[in-house]
Amino acid sequence: MDPMPAHPLFAPGAPAVRVQVACEALRTVAVGAVMLCVGRLLADALDRSAQVSVPVVAAAVAAALVAAATEAGSHAVQGRSIAAESRRLRGALLRRAFALGPARFTGAQTGRLVAMMTDSVERVTEYRQGYVGRLVGAVLAPLLTILLAAVFVDWLSALVLLLLVPVIPLAIMGFRRLVAGVSAASREMRMRLAGQFLEAIQGLPTLVGLRAAGRVGDRLQAAGEQNRRATMSLLARNQLILFVTESVFSLFMVSAAVLLAWVRHDDGAVTVAGALALVLLSTQLTAPMKQIGGFFYIGMAGRAGQRMMTAFVDRGVVPAGHAHPGGRPDARRPGTPAETAPAASSPAEPAPMRGDPAQEGAVVVQGVDFCYEPDRPVLTDVDLTVAERETTALLGTSGSGKSTLLGLLAGDLLPASGTVHVNGVPLTAATQDEVRAASAVVQQHTWLFRASLAQNLRIAAPGATDEQLWDALEQVDLARWARTLPQGLDTPVGERGLGVSGGQGQRIALARAFLAGRPLVILDEPTSQVDLESEAVIEQAIERLGERATVVLATHRPALVTGRAVRVRSGRVEQERR
Numbered sequence: 001m002d003p004m005p006a007h008p009l010f011a012p013g014a015p016a017v018r019v020q021v022a023c024e025a026l027r028t029v030a031v032g033a034v035m036l037c038v039g040r041l042l043a044d045a046l047d048r049s050a051q052v053s054v055p056v057v058a059a060a061v062a063a064a065l066v067a068a069a070t071e072a073g074s075h076a077v078q079g080r081s082i083a084a085e086s087r088r089l090r091g092a093l094l095r096r097a098f099a100l101g102p103a104r105f106t107g108a109q110t111g112r113l114v115a116m117m118t119d120s121v122e123r124v125t126e127y128r129q130g131y132v133g134r135l136v137g138a139v140l141a142p143l144l145t146i147l148l149a150a151v152f153v154d155w156l157s158a159l160v161l162l163l164l165v166p167v168i169p170l171a172i173m174g175f176r177r178l179v180a181g182v183s184a185a186s187r188e189m190r191m192r193l194a195g196q197f198l199e200a201i202q203g204l205p206t207l208v209g210l211r212a213a214g215r216v217g218d219r220l221q222a223a224g225e226q227n228r229r230a231t232m233s234l235l236a237r238n239q240l241i242l243f244v245t246e247s248v249f250s251l252f253m254v255s256a257a258v259l260l261a262w263v264r265h266d267d268g269a270v271t272v273a274g275a276l277a278l279v280l281l282s283t284q285l286t287a288p289m290k291q292i293g294g295f296f297y298i299g300m301a302g303r304a305g306q307r308m309m310t311a312f313v314d315r316g317v318v319p320a321g322h323a324h325p326g327g328r329p330d331a332r333r334p335g336t337p338a339e340t341a342p343a344a345s346s347p348a349e350p351a352p353m354r355g356d357p358a359q360e361g362a363v364v365v366q367g368v369d370f371c372y373e374p375d376r377p378v379l380t381d382v383d384l385t386v387a388e389r390e391t392t393a394l395l396g397t398s399g400s401g402k403s404t405l406l407g408l409l410a411g412d413l414l415p416a417s418g419t420v421h422v423n424g425v426p427l428t429a430a431t432q433d434e435v436r437a438a439s440a441v442v443q444q445h446t447w448l449f450r451a452s453l454a455q456n457l458r459i460a461a462p463g464a465t466d467e468q469l470w471d472a473l474e475q476v477d478l479a480r481w482a483r484t485l486p487q488g489l490d491t492p493v494g495e496r497g498l499g500v501s502g503g504q505g506q507r508i509a510l511a512r513a514f515l516a517g518r519p520l521v522i523l524d525e526p527t528s529q530v531d532l533e534s535e536a537v538i539e540q541a542i543e544r545l546g547e548r549a550t551v552v553l554a555t556h557r558p559a560l561v562t563g564r565a566v567r568v569r570s571g572r573v574e575q576e577r578r
């Protein structure tokens, strides 16, 4: 075990450790002195003829004060050095992350990086600045206690106790073996969960647009609950083992001390005061056992964090934990959208038109007013009808209200007055979910998850077959490219799509819209991030999409207007045709 690797990332020498060891040693001697004095006072109390010795009482009080002061001093030094090293360590890791640049993070989930800089830094500093000193102190404690017993009570009794003390490291090692694997697995699970949550938050607009947020949310909730249960049972198990080990060990040491005191007193080698002090001092020998719990939560997590940070600084990777040594990385491990989506379900079936004969068309907007803030109308008296399988482009300058109108069609906003019908369903607070279920939304900025191409596509349709995925890729002219990928559909596209171009990312987003199979597809500036060549491909893809669904898109680019165009000007809709 190399508790404090000499890596430039970590503070050299850790002066706080030396101060804590000194404090711990002083505290042990002071507590030992209190026990010697108490032994003497108890012996005097048993001997009715003896008087209470004021100097002994004074010595006991003074020693107790020294013990309290060293304890407080040790904590103060620890607190200060933890804060200083946390700041330094986070700064160093952040500088390294910036130096590596975003492209280096294609293989590493940002969530892991964040978890390392927050949770792991806390554990490492707590371990390096707090725990090592206390642990060394705790190992010194029995040796110093035995020294006190040898000098002030009886050297032979002290020698016997010294021979029994090695049971402590044996007990520590046994405990470590019992809990090590489970602790590593629990740490890895927490780290993965942190990554999943962060990625879900980062990609939330995409998940919401594809109506996959509920599914992913349910899955994350289940994963969180599973993690909570696993952690609680780990803690319960460890506490039980600790309790039993500590009780058995304490009982063993105190019984040995009582026996020794009895025999040596009978032999006339130890006074009553000495015998009592010996028994009291034996309770100090169990101090290392009390550190065992901390050793395994703080120590193991701290050392694992150190390994992780060293690997990050030296090799630029945030390694996974060691929960599954030698195990094959699971393609559907948590943290990927495929895992966060429910297992098998078929692509969404197009919702049938619902019977309101008065509302002909997939989208019917009548006399709609909308404002985000009172007295600042954004849409005024808007009328718009889009027939089934018709593609309609909303044109207009920035701020004219195009995205707001799309928000109403998607069921994300409610009109202040007027009516909106989507697929025959009137939009109200009560029907909002139903209206939202009728559409898939593709935003200007698409989020690609750190997962395979297939998993990124299946966000829209968890049960889609490989054939359906290839068909969707064909529709957006990405199938040829996908076939050249080293692992085909299983090729990782990288967090935020760092492995693909902006145009390819946007086409993957469109492929998701194909897969979603909703009757209405809403596209908000689908070509804002792409070059002219990609724009032409996207234009064709939108045309194909229009053969399967009603499409409403907002765009600044006239090239995208293949069907009907509608101009939005200062919150009003003017209809025109090309």
Ligand SMILES: Nc1ncnc2c1ncn2[C@@H]1O[C@H](COP(=O)(O)OP(=O)(O)OP(=O)(O)O)[C@@H](O)[C@H]1O
Pocket: 372, 373, 378, 396, 397, 398, 399, 400, 401, 402, 403, 404, 405, 554
């Ligand atoms: N969440 C909001 N809260 C308050 N005001 C908003 C909000 N969203 C948009 N607005 C305002 O509503 C008006 C219309 O915005 P909207 O995004 O619908 O326009 P747009 O035509 O889509 O613009 P762009 O082409 O730049 O996306 C703008 O004045 C905008 O500032």
